[in-house]
Amino acid sequence: MSRLQRREWLERYRNDVLEQTCTGLEIDKSQLQDFILRMTGFLEESNIIADFGCHAQDFWPLLREMKLRVVGVSCSKAIKQTQGIRVMNIGFSDFNFLGIFEGFVASGILQNLHPELWSKTLLRIARSVKTSGVGLLVTGIGNEKESKKRCETLKKSGLPVVIGEYIDDDGNYNFRPLKSWYDQWLKNAGFYVFREEMIRDTVYSLIKK
Secondary structure, three states, X not given: OOHHHHHHHHHHHHHHHOOOOOOOOOOOHHHHHHHHHHHHOXXXXXXXXXXXXXXXXXXXXXXXXXXXXEEEEOOOOOOOOEOOEEEEOOOOOOOOOOOOEEEEEEEOOHHHOOHHHHHHHHHHHHHHEEEEEEEEEEEEOOOHHHHHHHHHHHHHOOOOOOOOEEEOOOOOEEEOOOHHHHHHHHHHOXXXXXXXXXXXXXXXXXXXX
């Protein structure tokens, strides 16, 4: 597999993948709420939380009741300004904030990114968060044995994939890294995990900068 071949293959999904809605990921709503509430325990009134991807939109009223300010970042254009919450419809490759947010939620967005974009995206998120900021990441994690087997099958069919990549039945691109890769990317971005739970193949990570 040459880099050129892989670049050409990923180009087919480039325009849609960053703004693609969460696919193939089962997020337990009660678990998500529990972790969001745990995260807010480290925040103070008037602190700003970024909701990257706006997949925690159902909890915006709750956060507002807690007198926290919410900014939706990199959202579907269908999401409008609402409930006094600012919505910024920009792609992950375009945002470049520096130390603005005290907290953030990134639920169900990372598995839509190519592995080449994970480090860059996590670094951009890290730069947007103030020192000692706190965040919640929710994403799919690949089973090592199953991921390697699927990768071998896809490679035999001629697709220039890496372990964890696949195209679902609806034609949507997905990437579920191995847990060791996920942990290393978080570390490289300057985050550390202080609480984490895995439910089936979905990881809920509370992290600090």
